[in-house]
Amino acid sequence: MAKQAKADYEACQGYANCVMGAEDYFDLDDDGKVVLLASEVPESDEPRVAEAARSCPVSALWLEDS
Amino acid sequence: MSGTVIVGASVAGVRTAQALRSQGYSGAITIVDAEEEWPYDKPALSKSFLSGQSHRDSLELISKTEAASLEIELLLGTRAIGLDVAEKLLEVDRCVPIAYDSLVIATGGRARPSPWGQPEGVHVLRTLDDARKLHNDLSPGAHLAVVGAGFIGAEVASTARAANVEVTLIDPLPYPMSRVMTPEVGDWFSRLHEAHGVTTRFGVGVESIDGGRGNFALKLTDGTEVRSDSVLVGIGSMPNDEWLTDSGLLIDNGVLCDEFCRAIQTEGIYVAGDAARLMDQQTGPSVRLEHWTNAVEQAKTVAHNIVNPGDAQIHQSVEYVWSDQYDWRIQVAGRPSHDLDQVTHGDPFVQGRAAAIFVKGGALRGAVVVNWPRVLIEARKAIARKWTAQELNDRIESLTQSVSITSKD
Ligand SMILES: Cc1cc2nc3c(=O)[nH]c(=O)nc-3n(C[C@H](O)[C@H](O)[C@H](O)COP(=O)(O)OP(=O)(O)OC[C@H]3O[C@@H](n4cnc5c(N)ncnc54)[C@H](O)[C@@H]3O)c2cc1C
Ligand code: SF4
Numbered sequence: 001m002a003k004q005a006k007a008d009y010e011a012c013q014g015y016a017n018c019v020m021g022a023e024d025y026f027d028l029d030d031d032g033k034v035v036l037l038a039s040e041v042p043e044s045d046e047p048r049v050a051e052a053a054r055s056c057p058v059s060a061l062w063l064e065d066s
Numbered sequence: 067m068s069g070t071v072i073v074g075a076s077v078a079g080v081r082t083a084q085a086l087r088s089q090g091y092s093g094a095i096t097i098v099d100a101e102e103e104w105p106y107d108k109p110a111l112s113k114s115f116l117s118g119q120s121h122r123d124s125l126e127l128i129s130k131t132e133a134a135s136l137e138i139e140l141l142l143g144t145r146a147i148g149l150d151v152a153e154k155l156l157e158v159d160r161c162v163p164i165a166y167d168s169l170v171i172a173t174g175g176r177a178r179p180s181p182w183g184q185p186e187g188v189h190v191l192r193t194l195d196d197a198r199k200l201h202n203d204l205s206p207g208a209h210l211a212v213v214g215a216g217f218i219g220a221e222v223a224s225t226a227r228a229a230n231v232e233v234t235l236i237d238p239l240p241y242p243m244s245r246v247m248t249p250e251v252g253d254w255f256s257r258l259h260e261a262h263g264v265t266t267r268f269g270v271g272v273e274s275i276d277g278g279r280g281n282f283a284l285k286l287t288d289g290t291e292v293r294s295d296s297v298l299v300g301i302g303s304m305p306n307d308e309w310l311t312d313s314g315l316l317i318d319n320g321v322l323c324d325e326f327c328r329a330i331q332t333e334g335i336y337v338a339g340d341a342a343r344l345m346d347q348q349t350g351p352s353v354r355l356e357h358w359t360n361a362v363e364q365a366k367t368v369a370h371n372i373v374n375p376g377d378a379q380i381h382q383s384v385e386y387v388w389s390d391q392y393d394w395r396i397q398v399a400g401r402p403s404h405d406l407d408q409v410t411h412g413d414p415f416v417q418g419r420a421a422a423i424f425v426k427g428g429a430l431r432g433a434v435v436v437n438w439p440r441v442l443i444e445a446r447k448a449i450a451r452k453w454t455a456q457e458l459n460d461r462i463e464s465l466t467q468s469v470s471i472t473s474k475d
Contacts, residue, residue, distance in 0.1 A: 014395070014439040015388055017359055020446055032439030047088045054084055055362045057109060057388075 003041045003063040005049060007034050011060040018061055021052025026061075034060065068165040069094030070372060071156055073146045074172035074306075075105040078339025078361040080127040082170050085369030087136045093167065095138045098158060100145035103194055104130070109358055111197040112221040113390050117228060118201060125194070146173070149313040151332060167334060168372045171310070171321055172365075174340040175303035175356060180213075182272060187279030187296045191218055192303065203279075203296040206230035211284055211294035213272050215242035217389050219300035220255065223264050224391040233264045234292050236284070238271040246387075246398050248406075251422045251434050254414055255391075262392050267292065303356060305341045319343060320354040325380045327368045336371065338364035344381075357387040384449045385432075397442045400424070400432030400449045409455070411441070411462050421445070421462060425455040433458075440465060 005025060014032025018025075025045075027035045041049045041063060053061035070086060072079045075097045083095050099105070106125040114120035133140060141158075148157035155163040177190035184190070189200045200222070204210065210226050212219045215237035223233045235242070241252030242259065259266055271287040275297060284292040305320040316322040316330045320343030329335040330345055339361035343354040360383060367381040389396045394414065402424040412420040419437040423430065423445070430453060433445035441462050448458040 014442075015359075015397075016439065016443045016446060017362070017386075019443055020384075020386075020450070023447075028439050028443055030440060047090075050088045051085055051366050054081060055359065055366075057107075057358055 002043065002066055003046060004066040005036055005039050005041050005053070006062050006064050007036055008060045009033055011058050012056075013058050013060075015057050017055040017057065018052045021055050022049050025049050026052065040066070068154070068167045069096065070168040070170065071164055071166035072097040072170040072172055073099075073156065074174055074339070074341070075099035075101070075127075075140060075142065076172065076174050076339070076361075077107055077127060077358060078174065078341075078365050079170065079172035080105050081362050081365035082172060082336075082338055082368050083138045084128065084132075084136065085366050086372060087138070089369050089373045091369070091373050095136075096141060096164065097138060098141045098144045098146055098156070098164070100143070101193070102143040104142070105140070106194050107358075108192070111194065112191055112218055113225060116191075116197050116201055116204070116222065116225045122194075146309050149310055149315070151314055151335070154334070169335045170368055170372075171329065171335065171337045171341055172339045172361075173306035173309070174361075175305050177300075178302045178304050180275070180297075180299040180301075182275040182299070184299075185278055187282065188275060189296065189298045191222065191298060191300060200296075200298060204229045204231050208232070208296065209234070209294040211236065211282065211292050211297045212300060213237075213284070213297060214300035214302070215239070215266075215268070216245065216300055216302065217243060217387070219298065220259070220391055221389060222298050222300065223259060224262070227262050227264060227392070234267060234294065235259055235264050236267040236270065236272060236286065236292065238269065238287075240269050242268075243389075246402055247434065248402060248404050248408060248422070248424075250408065250410070251402070254420070254436070255396075257415065258392060258394060303340065305343075305354060307341055316345075318351055322351060325382075326371055326378045327364050327381050328371070336368040338368045355385060357385065359383070359386045384446050386446060394436050395439075397435045398432065399435070399442065399446045400430070402432035402434055406431050409459055411459075412438070423455060423458060423462070428454055428456065430455045430458055 012034045105127040145159045157163045177192040209232040212235045220242045223235045226233050242255040273285045276283045282294045307317045321337045322330045322345040323337040340356045344352050363383040371378045406424040409423045414420040414436045421435045421441045424432040435442040
């Protein structure tokens with residue numbers, strides 16, 4: 001089952017680890033806040049996106065059951 | 067059923083366990099840690115936790131619910147004391163040896179102890195307990211002497227100033243964070259501390275520390291004296307690898323590992339985080355990296371290689387470290403160094419943001435970025451993809467105007 005990528009924009013500090021981990025899902029805007037490029041995460045991408053989310057130093061990203 | 071045993075429940079160990087599960091590992095996972103504390107993350111210990119702005123809860127590396135649902139067993143308060151490689155047994159201080167199929171060494175490092183003694187009021191900063199003790203000494207108007215202007219010392223100076231503590235920052239080197247900075251960039255950071263009221267004593271060492279809490283006297287190598295109520299000694303860290311001395315593993319300022327994060331000449335033993343030191347096939351042992359992001363990326367590689375031994379992945383990452391000081395977010399990618407050419411974009415005191423790009427023979431080697439997230443991403447991608455320095459500079463220029471160039475030779 002596909003999951004949803006979620007972000008806590010207040011918490012995000014612009015470290016960009018998520019972008020390095022999965023740049024097809026995450027990017028930064030000019031203020032250094034994360035942008036979700038796609039929120040639906042198919043099962044095939046899940047491990048990679050989950051790891052990109054866990055590489056966030058302030059735990060601003062997570063996956064939820066949709 | 068022995069499964070995977072991970073030694074160290076900090077970021078490298080916990081992220082390895084989580085990555086094992088997300089990559090489909092179904093064996094048992096046990097994490098052993100000498101500390102009793104539920105796994106916590108360290109970067110905030112010199113920043114928001116030290117200042118009191120963030121709390122213990124926000125430091126958790128994994129929730130108890132997640133650990134339970136992923137079936138990750140934590141043996142806290144259990145110290146690893148030896149390893150029997152032939153029998154695949156981890157020896158611990160609290161119970162019978164623990165059998166493993168795969169072992170992950172993630173024992174990180176500890177603060178280098180103060181060579182001038184450590185009476186009450188002289189602190190180091192590595193653990194949660196260290197941070198709590200230091201926090202208690204940061205009362206407004208008190209005077210803190212910070213010995214060592216590396217990342218930790220510089221961050222503590224910044225946090226202490228925000229709490230209205232008087233700070234003297236002392237380092238034998240001529241500018242802060244000298245390990246990764248060059249004189250020009252280092253000068254930004256000297257000025258940053260001075261602009262925030264820190265008394266800097268760069269280029270002088272400490273000879274002795276006398277007295278006690280509330281009344282320390284630090285004698286410096288130039289004959290002068292600094293007085294303070296408390297002292298933070300931030301002079302680097304040492305790997306926790308002594309417990310492996312008799313194991314037969316190759317140890318040399320860290321556990322030597324190959325590009326697959328495997329302990330050299332072993333099977334089923336992996337290393338991740340601050341305890342790991344890469345043994346380069348051509349150039350021999352390289353620098354032991356002590357950055358959060360490196361620990362997480364190694365954890366991912368280790369998990370992949372445990373789950374897919376037939377399709378082992380190389381640990382390949384662009385070095386990356388961040389530091390928050392005052393209102394500056396400082397980010398370092400790759401490996402800047404003194405002997406490289408440097409191209410500077412912007413001035414942090416004028417535009418409030420800047421980037422210094424380090425180049426050798428047209429090849430990009432590293433970047434130091436202040437308050438400029440877009441440039442930081444471009445730099446990390448550029449280094450990862452081996453763009454030329456010119457390509458990166460062009461991209462940055464499209465984001466900016468002012469450029470100044472300094473060239474060696
Ligand atoms: C105050 C502070 C601020 C930092 N800020 C930043 C930052 O802003 N940016 C950045 O990139 N990095 C930062 N770092 C560095 C980053 O936190 C480390 O790179 C990271 O913690 C390394 O993780 P690790 O899991 O390898 O080891 P560690 O975090 O050192 O953890 C090792 C664990 O192993 C356990 N252990 C050790 N020996 C044994 C044994 N024999 N048996 C059982 N358990 C054992 C220890 O109790 C500990 O829990 C900071 C570090 C500190 C201390
Ligand atoms: S890693 Fe975390 S803090 Fe960094 S940009 Fe991504 S979400 Fe934001």
